[in-house]
Amino acid sequence: MSKKEFIKKLRKNGYKATPQRIVIYEIINSFEEHPTAEEIHKEVLKKFPSLSLSTVYQVLHLLRDLGEITELKLSNHSSKFETKSEIHINLICPKCDKILDYYSDTVNTVWSEVENEFNFKPISQRIDVYRYCNECKEIMK
């Protein structure tokens, strides 16, 4: 979604299109990985030095409620955020919490099979697979 479309979406839902919201939205989409709120804040500060961490949290929740991002709670009591995308598996390292997305046709096919079984439409879903990442595997040797 472009910046313009995002502004439209905000207004359509009764929210004001503030520069803070727009910057945060843009920053989030520029991440390759899954950033934490703190990482987003740090990045946003470069363009907007006065933007507070609490605003980051508020905007993240807004984006989540608008269905723009997904919040992934982790085992160390923090969250990482991902931009909404097609169905995939989160490959999570239990040691360093790094997350890799795993996409495959099998997952697509197979998941729609599961969804067909439900007698309801899921709001969303999250599939996590835990395994040590290559770095952590190396360290443990």
Added chain:
Amino acid sequence: MSKKEFIKKLRKNGYKATPQRIVIYEIINSFEEHPTAEEIHKEVLKKFPSLSLSTVYQVLHLLRDLGEITELKLSNHSSKFETKSEIHINLICPKCDKILDYYSDTVNTVWSEVENEFNFKPISQRIDVYRYCNECKEIMK
């Protein structure tokens, strides 16, 4: 696993079989639902009035590390615990955090298909599907 087997497992792994650990283990297995640490503690106090919450946490982590239970982090920064069992889907209500387990042959079949695709053996996995539970659906009407 019986109480005796549990004691054996503890000792085999170099842990002492304390009454606290045994009570907590038994209580957890008596829950139908997915209890929080606090709920477990409350229940344990009935049989063991001096058992502290921090011991509950320590034992829960021990059980988790032994692979006896799974910790499910939730959106309100707390956890619920489930006794290890076969592959299933957690049906989670985003409003009240209630969790229902969903078992089906499709899930079994479909998951082993996905696992075959991996070139590694997962430590564990977690599949969550979000949808409003019947009570919350009712309330929102």
Added chain:
DNA sequence: CTCCGTGCAAATGGTTTGCATCTTA
């Protein structure tokens, strides 16, 4: 001009930790 949003600082609350004391093996 009004109301919503922001920023600051303080509060929150589930979880973790330090340490003296007690228990298990």
Added chain:
DNA sequence: TAAGATGCAAACCATTTGCACGGAG
């Protein structure tokens, strides 16, 4: 009796909240 476990209280820390000010519509 030595290594490990417990219980208490204090610390943690990511996240949330209250409130006065500021900016969007």
